[in-house]
Amino acid sequence: MDRLAFFESLIGKPYKIGERGAAAFDCYGLARHIQNELAGVSMPDVAFAEPTTRAQAEAILLHPERQAWEEIPESDARELDLVLMGNVAKRDFHLGTYIVPATTGAVIHIDKAAGVVVDDIPALKASGFNYLKFYRRKA
Numbered sequence: 001m002d003r004l005a006f007f008e009s010l011i012g013k014p015y016k017i018g019e020r021g022a023a024a025f026d027c028y029g030l031a032r033h034i035q036n037e038l039a040g041v042s043m044p045d046v047a048f049a050e051p052t053t054r055a056q057a058e059a060i061l062l063h064p065e066r067q068a069w070e071e072i073p074e075s076d077a078r079e080l081d082l083v084l085m086g087n088v089a090k091r092d093f094h095l096g097t098y099i100v101p102a103t104t105g106a107v108i109h110i111d112k113a114a115g116v117v118v119d120d121i122p123a124l125k126a127s128g129f130n131y132l133k134f135y136r137r138k139a
Contacts, residue, residue, distance in 0.1 A: 003038060003079075007099060007108060010034075010116045020045065027095040030110050031082055034097045039080050041137055069135040074105075074121075077134045083107050085124060086131030098134065 010033075013025060020029035035041040044065050069082065077083075081098040085107075096109030104120040111117050124132065 003099075006037065007118070010108065011118070012114075013110075013116045015110045015112045015115055025110050025116065027110050030108070030116060031095050031097050034108065035080065035082075035137075039137070068138055070138050072134050072136050074132065074134050077105060078136075082135040083109075084131075084133040084135065085109070085129040087128040088131055090128060092128075094129065 010030070013021075013023065013030075015026065016024040017026050018029075019025050021033040025033065032043040032045075035043050044063070072081065077098045079099055083096045083098050085094040085096060086092070087094075094109060096107035098105060099108050099118070100106045104122055106118050106120045107124060108116065108118050119127070121132070
């Protein structure tokens with residue numbers, strides 16, 4: 001299956017906290033699934049923590065896998081880089097995967113109501129995700 005068909009096969013899959021795929025995902029599960037299937041990167045599972053809590057952020061930030069990734073400038077982002085998104089006002093943090101680096105870039109991620117979706121960077125910012133950090137796995 002080519003990359004586009006793979007991404008299209010994910011669109012609309014439902015959100016379910018703690019799910020790692022292939023029938024349903026949470027944001028980490030979706031990013032983990034994409035990394036495994038397309039980049040051959042086996043991201044470890046992280047201890048479950050209630051989403052959008054300090055405990056969830058600490059579970060990810062303190063996990064040894066975090067050391068395998070480095071922050072990169074948005075201008076250097078390329079397909080399969082991870083995107084950490086934050087809506088600071090709502091205290092909502094979220095993870096997606098950068099795909100199809102078009103003129104504005106696009107991120108495949110999961111929405112609690114719509115399931116797996118693709119949004120461009122301006123749409124993410126308009127929806128309140130103004131904190132965007134891009135990460136690439138170290139070579």
